[in-house]
Each structure stands twice: as structure tokens, then as C-alpha cells.
Amino acid sequence: MxxxxxxxxxxxxxxxxxxxxxxxxxxxxxxxxxxxxxxxxxxxxxxxxxxxxxxxxxxxxxxxxxxxxxxxxxxxxxxxxxxxxxxxxxxxxxxxxxxxxxxxxxxxxxxxxxxxxxxxxxxxxxxxxxxxxxxxxxxxxxxxxxxxxxxxxxxxxxxxxxxxxxxxxxxxxxxxxxxxxxxxxxxxxxxxxxxxxxxxxxxxxxxxxxxxxxGGKSPCIVGPGADLDRAAAWIAFGKFANAGQTCIAPDHLFVHETVKDAFLGKLRARISRAYGAGASSPHLARIVNDGHAARLAGLVRDAVAKGARVVLDGGQDGRAMGPTLLEAVTPEMEIDREEIFGPVLPVMTYRDEAEVIARINARPKPLALYVFDRDRARVDRVVGATTSGSVGVNLTVVQFSHAGLPFGGVGNSxxxxxxxxxxxxxxxxxxAVLANRFSALPAVFPPYTAGVKRLIGLARRMLG
CATH class of the missing domain: 3.40.605.10 (Aldehyde Dehydrogenase; Chain A, domain 1)
Incomplete structure (x- = not known):
């Protein structure tokens, strides 16, 4: 037209x-x-x-x-x-x-x-x-x-x-x-x-x-008290539904050092169960076009060239790209700066939740934040110390579909x-509609006689 x-x-x-x-x-x-x-x-x-x-x-x-x-x-x-x-x-x-x-x-x-x-x-x-x-x-x-x-x-x-x-x-x-x-x-x-x-x-x-x-880079935290089976199931679904092309998908993952190895094992098993054939899985959507597929392949190449390790290679065949997990991602890599918007998940180890909070707060405010942990106090500390459009606790992405909750971002998101x-x-x-029934306000309209001034003074004292 x-x-x-x-x-x-x-x-x-x-x-x-x-x-x-x-x-x-x-x-x-x-x-x-x-x-x-x-x-x-x-x-x-x-x-x-x-x-x-x-x-x-x-x-x-x-x-x-x-x-x-x-x-x-x-x-x-x-x-x-x-x-x-x-x-x-x-x-x-x-x-x-x-x-x-x-x-x-x-x-x-x-x-x-x-x-x-x-x-x-x-x-x-x-x-x-x-x-x-x-x-x-x-x-x-x-x-x-x-x-x-x-x-x-x-x-x-x-x-x-x-x-x-x-x-x-x-x-x-x-x-x-x-x-x-x-x-x-x-x-x-x-x-x-x-x-x-x-x-x-x-x-x-x-x-x-x-x-x-x-949108933005929505972080996901797996704490030391997380139910690892539940976390693996929800993160795999939230990240790889629509081949990762979801504005509130977990963009990158912080896993506590005490549970990292066990969690990665469970996450790989869950991915295998859901998308066993990798890039050719009939349960996995495709990347929207060749340009975006090439961009995602470039992000992985850049990360590996700068020292990242591939811990799960889902493979890629044109617009078909399987779930891919990366470790040892660092700030100089493009994948750490750019919203991924695809089935690639960087996994980073942390020791102290304060360092994770600092890293989240150093970035633009994300559209979503996810926390997996059974320790309510720990979850509350993370939620209270950060800002995001929404928060998912022990789940991912379904906050979008709750009809009673607002969905929206803050700042950059x-x-x-x-x-x-x-x-x-x-x-x-x-x-706004304000209708007059018997307002006394005309009593203080001009001219400002002594009596009107006394009424205004009285009102002023009453209002503090």
C-alpha cells in the first residue's frame, strides 16, 4: 500500500x-x-x-x-x-x-x-x-x-x-x-x-x-537451595520454546558453584529428553530467517574464539539450531553484551549472591528476572536488591500469561x-469528573475582605 x-x-x-x-x-x-x-x-x-x-x-x-x-x-x-x-x-x-x-x-x-x-x-x-x-x-x-x-x-x-x-x-x-x-x-x-x-x-x-x-538480557539465577530437577525443567522450557526467540526467555544463567555440576547434568538430560534430535528435533521451532541464524552462529563463534567452552552443542543446519550451552563467558564477548534471542544459553558460576546482584544492576533493567531457590529469604534478597519488569520464582515465562498481572518493562526494557x-x-x-453539589468555596472568592481573609486563615490552620 x-x-x-x-x-x-x-x-x-x-x-x-x-x-x-x-x-x-x-x-x-x-x-x-x-x-x-x-x-x-x-x-x-x-x-x-x-x-x-x-x-x-x-x-x-x-x-x-x-x-x-x-x-x-x-x-x-x-x-x-x-x-x-x-x-x-x-x-x-x-x-x-x-x-x-x-x-x-x-x-x-x-x-x-x-x-x-x-x-x-x-x-x-x-x-x-x-x-x-x-x-x-x-x-x-x-x-x-x-x-x-x-x-x-x-x-x-x-x-x-x-x-x-x-x-x-x-x-x-x-x-x-x-x-x-x-x-x-x-x-x-x-x-x-x-x-x-x-x-x-x-x-x-x-x-x-x-x-x-x-526486551533486554533477562538473567536467571539458580541458587544453592534450588530444586535442581524443577529448575532444569523450567529453564529448558523457558529458554528453548520458540527456539529461544522470546523476549522474556532466560538470556544468561548464574549457577551457584555448589550445585553447578549437578545442575548442568540435569539440564543436559532435560534438553535431551525434550529435544533429543537437536537441530532436527520436531519439537523445536526454527530461527525466523537466515540473517538471524547467521547472527546466532556468529555469537557462538565469537565466544569460542575468545575462550568460551561449548558444554552442549545442539548443532545448526541453516535456520534449524539446537539447544546450545556455553561456559566461561566473559564481558568482552559479544554474547555477553547483546540480547541473544535464540537457543544459546551462557552458564556462569558464582559464589556470592552479592556479585550476581552487582552484575545485574550494572546492566540496563531487564524485562524479566528468574530466581530458583527454596530459601525464601535468599529469594527476597535478590528480588529486593534488583529491578526488572517482572520476576519469576521457581518458574520461567508464564508470568506473561497471568491475566491479573501487569506485563511490561522498566527503563530500557x-x-x-x-x-x-x-x-x-x-x-x-x-x-477526572468533579461535580458541585453544595461547595462552600465561593465564600472565599474575591473581593478579599477581612472576613474572607479570616476564612482563608482558618482553612490554612486546618490544613497544617
Missing amino acids: DRDGIVARVAALRAGNDARRLTFGMAERRAALERLAAAVKAEEATILAALREDFGKPAPETVLTEILPVLQEIGHARRHLRAWMAPRRVGGSLNTLGTSARIVPQARGTCLIIAPWNYPFLLAIGPLISALAAGNAAVIKPSEMTPATSALIARLVAGAFPPDLVTVIEGGREVAEVLLDQPFDHVFFTGSPAVGRIVMAAAAKHLASVTLEL GLGAAHGEHGFRAFSHER
């Missing part, structure tokens, strides 16, 4: 949203969400095929990580929409005696959702659920790096919604740049911190609000939150 076509499509969406502003109430929003759920269920086989084409993704993993979270999010929003939309009463203060105050959630307007390639269905449709629940119109720009899923989303949305409520505009960077030039009311972006800065700068031209779901009520709030303007 050329620039004029994009501009016209967004203008039509804005016009439709303005016309619908007073009529898109709870019943209409619930109906829209119900249509979306029905479309997802009807297209399940096509969704599985699209993710298979783009990623070689196993069907059970697509159901578990792309389809079920979407359906859960829709169900949660429909059940709780009445409570989310209800005005919230707010208590008053001395200077507002005689008034009533409430906060009324109001749709922001016309929103742009820019989706990433790593979970191309979930991370396009998930924000749409929140946008619709909050009463907005939306443009979805799927990733051009997953063309089969992008085409599927365009077809699914066109079948479920009128084009002046939700529309999909496909294309690459040029299309994204044109979209970011348009006067959206809110921009929801999922991707890298580098591109997030560009999105935020573009949104600032229109003073649009933003939600930025970014993101801005704002998504999912459930937090997603509804992200796409809503919290409008």
Missing part, C-alpha cells in the same frame, strides 16, 4: 471512530471481543499452518503459546469489562467539600499496534483485545518477517470487523514510517529498545501516548503495561 492509501485508511478509521464514540458501549465491546474469539477458533488450523510456515513451529507449542493466551485474554476481558468500565468514586478533601468526584475510563481514540515477529499472532491480537475492550479503533501493522502470519491476521481481522473499527496494514519499514507519521492517539509497540526509541520520538510529534514492550485490566488502562484515558 502506498502512502496515500495508508493516509486514507487511517483517516477513515478516525472518522468511523468519531462517529461511534457515543455508541460503542459495553455490549458493543463484548460483541466485538466475541467475534474475535469466534474468528480465532474458526481459523485455528490456518493459524497453526501459518506459524509452521514462518517458524517451523510445532503445533502444540503454537496452541500453548499463541492461541490459548489469546482466548484466555478475550475471556478475561469479557468477564471483567463491566467492572473495568465502571466509574470509580474518589474521596474528597477540605477544599472540595460539597462536591462528588469520580474517574471515568474513556477510550483514547484511534490506536496503532505495531507487532513483532517472534510471537506474531499473540503479540498482534493481544493488544487488540485491550484496545477493543477500552473502546478504541485500531490499526495493526504485523511484522513483514513472518509473511504467512501477517496475511492470516489481515484476513482474520477483515472477516471479523468493519474496516473503520479495526484494519490491518501490511508492509515493511517504509509502511511503519508512514503509519508513525499519522496522528494516532496511542501507539502500542513491541520490539527492540533501539526501534522503541524511534517509535517514541515519532509519537511525540503528535503528543500520542505510548506503550513500549521491549519498556514503558507502560499490558494484559487484563492493565491493558485496558493503557488504552484508556482516566478522565
